Amino acid sequence: MVTIKFHGGGLNLTKEIMGSRITRVFRNFNLENRVHKEIGKVKPLAAPRHSSLQNNETSELSESIHKKNDPLLTLLKSVYVESREPPAQDLQPKRMEAEVRRPLKFSLPGNPYGFMADIRDVPKGKLSIVEALHVLNQHKNSPKTWTPENLAQEYSLDLKDTKGLLEFFVPFDIKIIPPKSEGMKQIKES
Structure with a gap:
């Protein structure tokens, strides 16, 4: 309805x-x-083939591919392949020299998430996540004291990596923008 x-x-x-x-x-x-x-529209035509690929040439190519080549066959028969297994000691991965590690400079108190319990040290040239945030915060708060050179020396880092870290990674930054005019109403926290 x-x-x-x-x-x-x-x-x-x-x-x-x-x-x-x-x-x-x-x-x-x-x-x-x-x-x-x-349905009545003209169907699009296929793109024309390159002038080097004519029907005669493609048939010649396919014939030459499938044709037996006696000189190559005799050369292939003369090839001798010998395969040996490597000794058992070569199969073991080569261990690098003892990795130089340094103790953590900064870590979270306690074990809040359960996965940091076993981490006591890190390889030289690397930082833990907590250390990286601490380094960024130190540099942000006092860039004259914590220069890239000082941070690289303190945490056993490469100077180039330290400069890249400080240039491209920024810790959380909160900016409070004041209102433009006094006439606008603001939400007051209660």
Whole structure:
């Protein structure tokens, strides 16, 4: 049941006819003519082949590929491959010299997340996450005291890596922007 009401000179349709019924009418409008028009269109042509790839040449290429080549076959028969297993000691991965490690300079108190319990030291040239945040904070708070050279020396880091760390990684920074005018209302914390 479709109810049509005339209201104020405009047409007002109820919710029953809105939605899918109207879209179906527009979608199926003149469908058969549109299909015939699309079928009747000229199909796109395939791109022309390169002039070097003509039918004669492609058939010659396929024949030359499948043709037996006696000189190459005799050369292949003369090849001798000898395979030996490497000794068992060579299969073991070579251990590098004892890795130089340094104790942690800074860590979180306690064991809040459970995965930091075993970490007591780190390899030289590396930082733990907590140390990295501490280094960034030190440099941010006093850049004249904690220069890249001082940080590299203190934490046994490469100077180039330290400069990259300080240049490209920024600790969280909160900026409070004051209101532009006094007339604007602000939300007050309660």
